[in-house]
Amino acid sequence: MSDPVATVSGVSKSFGEAGVLEDVDLAVEDGELLVLMGPNGVGKSVLLSCLAGSQTPSAGSVDVFGEPTTARADTTSFLLQDALALESLTGRENVDFYRRLHPQFTDEWRDHVERLGIADDLERPVADYSGGMVRKLELAIAASIDAPLYLFDEPTAALDLGTIPTVHELFREKRAAGKTIVVASHRPMNADIADRIAFLADGRIVATGPPDELLASVPPVLETGASNASALADVVDGAPFAVAGNVRGFVPRRYDAGTDDGRSVRDAISDAAGIDRTALEIVEPTYTDLFTYYTNGVSTPMTSDRR
Numbered sequence: 001m002s003d004p005v006a007t008v009s010g011v012s013k014s015f016g017e018a019g020v021l022e023d024v025d026l027a028v029e030d031g032e033l034l035v036l037m038g039p040n041g042v043g044k045s046v047l048l049s050c051l052a053g054s055q056t057p058s059a060g061s062v063d064v065f066g067e068p069t070t071a072r073a074d075t076t077s078f079l080l081q082d083a084l085a086l087e088s089l090t091g092r093e094n095v096d097f098y099r100r101l102h103p104q105f106t107d108e109w110r111d112h113v114e115r116l117g118i119a120d121d122l123e124r125p126v127a128d129y130s131g132g133m134v135r136k137l138e139l140a141i142a143a144s145i146d147a148p149l150y151l152f153d154e155p156t157a158a159l160d161l162g163t164i165p166t167v168h169e170l171f172r173e174k175r176a177a178g179k180t181i182v183v184a185s186h187r188p189m190n191a192d193i194a195d196r197i198a199f200l201a202d203g204r205i206v207a208t209g210p211p212d213e214l215l216a217s218v219p220p221v222l223e224t225g226a227s228n229a230s231a232l233a234d235v236v237d238g239a240p241f242a243v244a245g246n247v248r249g250f251v252p253r254r255y256d257a258g259t260d261d262g263r264s265v266r267d268a269i270s271d272a273a274g275i276d277r278t279a280l281e282i283v284e285p286t287y288t289d290l291f292t293y294y295t296n297g298v299s300t301p302m303t304s305d306r307r
């Protein structure tokens with residue numbers, strides 16, 4: 001296997017008294033699409049900024065292409081959160097600005113603005129754009145820079161659901177062209193495009209792996225009506241969570257090998273909770289369940305050293 005494109009070793013980052021990252025290790029492999037997942041405020045942007053060289057870790061080190069990271073324009077294209085487009089300029093003037101600024105800026109932007117549906121808005125000032133349009137322009141600009149490593153911070157956050165497949169397609173094309181991509185996201189649906197996911201929780205990477213493997217590591221999920229939430233809380237691992245009008249929770253690990261008395265897991269748990277067995281379903285975990293499992297402190301195997 002080739003060397004990682006980027007290596008984060010023992011990185012901690014604090015702002016004054018507030019610790020955000022704590023002893024984070026992460027290797028970004030050559031040519032992979034890594035999705036860094038975690039809830040709002042957990043430190044995904046800070047970690048990406050450390051990878052981009054625009055923030056300096058309080059401790060530890062970050063190497064990109066074998067060198068300590070600085071803001072290296074030749075190796076990395078970094079889509080910051082809400083910080084690329086200049087509001088006083090039109091869309092086209094923004095493109096021109098970044099084209100002059102960046103030696104590796106390519107003509108790909110024409111294709112990107114077309115596919116993202118903002119080609120007809122290029123003569124309007126960005127101040128008049130919606131949040132989603134600004135994001136599309138910024139994506140078009142960042143993706144038009146020909147760099148071996150792309151760092152995209154919440155690229156789909158302000159976008160309508162219909163645009164997300166277009167963005168995913170763009171990422172897949174970059175990867176097919178041999179590029180390495182790190183996407184930070186709090187949206188479980190972005191797990192779908194990942195070669196690997198890294199979950200960030202409590203300042204640490206708590207799990208890393210291909211989506212299929214991580215899904216297989218999550219226990220089955222119990223689902224019941226919202227009125228049974230407190231009964232479910234008595235029997236599941238972690239706290240129950242609401243999904244589409246129902247409430248879900250993880251089957252406790254002690255049932256991994258089945259029940260002691262030969263009953264079905266569903267029967268044993270519905271009896272223990274006092275929930276009618278017909279009102280309790282056991283379902284396969286989704287990406288949303290996976291996200292909850294690793295970021296809400298339910299998982300145990302990889303978090304034994306948590307604060």
Ligand SMILES: Nc1ncnc2c1ncn2[C@@H]1O[C@H](COP(=O)(O)OP(=O)(O)OP(=O)(O)O)[C@@H](O)[C@H]1O
Pocket residue numbers: 015020038039040041042043044045046047081154185186
């Ligand atoms: N320059 C800074 N000064 C002080 N605190 C900061 C700074 N940058 C980030 N933080 C804090 O670090 C924490 C992590 O922020 P960060 O933006 O990395 O979260 P995130 O995981 O990217 O969240 P989101 O999903 O909302 O984008 C937050 O508590 C934030 O307030």
